[in-house]
Amino acid sequence: MIPDDSIQRVAEWFFLNRSCFSADTVGGGFGGPSATGRNPCETFRNHIKNFDLTAERLRYVTVECLGFDECIRSYDSENSFFYCDPPYLSGNRRYYPEKFLIGDHRRLSEILKGVKGLCMISHYENGLYDELYSGWNRHEYQSYKVSRGNTGTNRTAERPKTVEVLYRNF
Numbered sequence: 001m002i003p004d005d006s007i008q009r010v011a012e013w014f015f016l017n018r019s020c021f022s023a024d025t026v027g028g029g030f031g032g033p034s035a036t037g038r039n040p041c042e043t044f045r046n047h048i049k050n051f052d053l054t055a056e057r058l059r060y061v062t063v064e065c066l067g068f069d070e071c072i073r074s075y076d077s078e079n080s081f082f083y084c085d086p087p088y089l090s091g092n093r094r095y096y097p098e099k100f101l102i103g104d105h106r107r108l109s110e111i112l113k114g115v116k117g118l119c120m121i122s123h124y125e126n127g128l129y130d131e132l133y134s135g136w137n138r139h140e141y142q143s144y145k146v147s148r149g150n151t152g153t154n155r156t157a158e159r160p161k162t163v164e165v166l167y168r169n170f
Helices: 004-019 040-049 051-057 068-075 102-113 127-132
Strands: 081-084 118-124 137-144 161-168
Touching (some): 040 051, 068 081, 102 118
Antiparallel strands (some): 118 161
């Protein structure tokens, strides 16, 4: 049986995660739907309905706070799947005070090319990434930048568009 205080902490985390933009409890608002035009209340209720499914799916998932190289080397196997979303090269450096440099992007690419498992990495459309992941399956799609810092608005029509790319070794 799970202690009551653990259930309360999970409920608080879930509420904050689903009701904030990037954990921005000061600015508030529901997470995600404001950028897509969906009804935020309906989206929140759907998350509640799927909470048990999510909990079951994550039952045997490990979340680590490690450097990418240590994490990938520690958990790589034929049954592993790595999804990597490193800081974008053209991104705002305020979110990454240690600065993920071009050498780090190259090192991540070399490590991912050697994994036994499956991996996928996302980035804005970028020539360096096309070079680093040459030969991988590449899926491109148009997206909107969802950070409020970009335009000061939550309306999709006013947000800058971008091209996102997923590279995968499978």
